Amino acid sequence: MTATAAIHTSETCLLRPGNTNCGGCGMSVGLTMLGRALRAADETCTLVIPACCGIVTAGAFPTTSYGVPTIATTFASSPAVASGVATIRDLNDEPGQVICWAGDGGTYDIGLATLSAAAERDENIIYICYDNEIYGNTGGQRSSATPAGARTTTTPLGKIEGKKDIMSIMAAHRIPYAATLSIAHPDDFAHKLSTALSTKGMRFLLLHSPCPTGWKSEPEDSIALVRLAVASGLFPVYEVFNGATYRISVKPDGTDPAEYFHRQRRFDDDEIDVDAARRACSDRIQRLQALAEQFPALQSH
């Protein structure tokens, strides 16, 4: 039996086969990675999922695609519901992580105040945002995670504003651990999950989650696309400890972001301002490098 088959047949598997996720969805890979990390750490979890594709994934009552206890919450409430669940877990000395699994709409937009408050209280939960840069579940509307230039059903000519820097917002809460994840870099992904699982308090993980349906890209391109995003500096993968110290996990190598845009039909080759994107990547990398040099993370990798 292969390792993958073992995960899919075990009762402790997180994402069961037969779910309705689209092909090439980054969430499917992310959940599988999370399931592996939990098994490696000999941990279980309760998933707390707001309105998003992730709760559609569960399927219809009375069956579920999740191999762990799961709560569907209202759109803005997952960190608050998770606070209640984690509180009762801790009062009863029970095992298991309480993990919010939320899209960018629930994280960057409608749930931001709830998330900020849970971070400020340093709730003992893990919050994972699978960021597909779009309201995917409702058919592809802009969110504040949508990058500049992307066409959505509510920005038919391309979004004017840039992507919100949610990582800086979360780091500013000085939470114990914040990190970005890419399914193109699974070893780094697994390491960060392991770090999150062994850390107490509020942990925030941001997963760049390709959405072929919304990005108008080919499902088999998903991993290549997010690899380009890391290499170009569009979506750098890094860690922030206590909001104070930084480590860049995979150094961007100067890859031109043009190919990233070209391979997704949400971007119009004739309209997209690639020069502006290049400048933004360069600024983003320079700022992160400066932070990582001035405030280096002491934790060993």
Added chain:
Amino acid sequence: MPLQVVTGNHAAGYALSVAGEANRTARGVACGIYPITPQTEIVEYVARFPFSKGRVVPVESEHSAMAVSMGASMSGARSFTASSSNGLAYMAENIMVAGYYRLPIVMVAVNRTLGPPWNIWADQGDTLMLRDFAWLQFYCETNQEVLDTTLLAFKLAEDPRILLPALTCMDAFIVSHTQTETELPEQADVDRYLPNLDLPHRLHYDEARTLGGLAWPHEGLSMRLELEEAMKRVPEVYQECRESFNDVFGRDPGDMIQTFATDDAELILITSGTIATTVREVVRQRRNAGEKVGLVKLKMFRPFPGAALRDACKSAARVAVLDRNYAAGAGGIFCQDTRSAFQGHRNDVLIQNYLTGLCGGDVTPEVIDDILSDLRSRSAAGDPMWMGIDSGEETLQ
């Protein structure tokens, strides 16, 4: 039992706290709290209570307060919160979800006018806005009734035949901020009254169940029917909870509907909350003068006690419903449900609606006199009567 002079808010905070503490040998207690005038003292009381096994989470909004309470409740803990007015409106989405999740959360609401215009005084529009959200609703008249009903609400809500959340309501300031003598029960008695909570559908960390995912129409329909059946069991279970309350605390927490001088009454005034106190006094005076007048106080609004209400009004030809609330375009909300309760059972009763005390206005004995005069003079029911509207002259003075 210690008799103390406390406010309605203090009584509510005390009841929530000792009820939570009573679950300390089970899965404990947790809740989210958020302040809003005039209920703030309730959550302040809860925040400083030394729970043996509990946590009070001061959150950033009413919406999250109910969310934290839901997370705790889904995990099998006892949970509660308190709110008021626009806070309830902001919380509304999660209030509805708690009902449909069948979570036995108890919330104390201080009835305050919804703004705008901004106004902190008594009006029931805030909780009645939530009337279709699968919560039990109780409207209380005194500090003691607030305390007793809150304790009873936990027992009723957590009963395996019910499993629905419950709202205990009181009028802003008239109850919430007025100090009266109130019996505050000992923790040991509360422990006897409220057994450890054992929520059958709570989450277990080793069971892979999804709470609240998609359900197809036929499944959803079955769940709604189960909920309605639970609502129908409330009157019977309420009486059991009332009797056991009397056994433990030596006091009657009061019936779902409470009557005064209704046996042979030709005119009956139906109302709720503190307006009932004033009506009772007027009815007493009129009875002394030989008039066949009676009072029905609706304590329980959800489920609506239609059968009990019809029974209480069986001698009456004319009924006035005094509403301290108003549904725009439809009139008073207690009156709408009263009419529905009579429809098809008795069509010979004149049911007239009086909107009174809205936006915190005083409902004086003179207002009740005016209502009785109007009711007596009618040959048919008409549009809701707006009581207490100032004339232009008075406004100019």
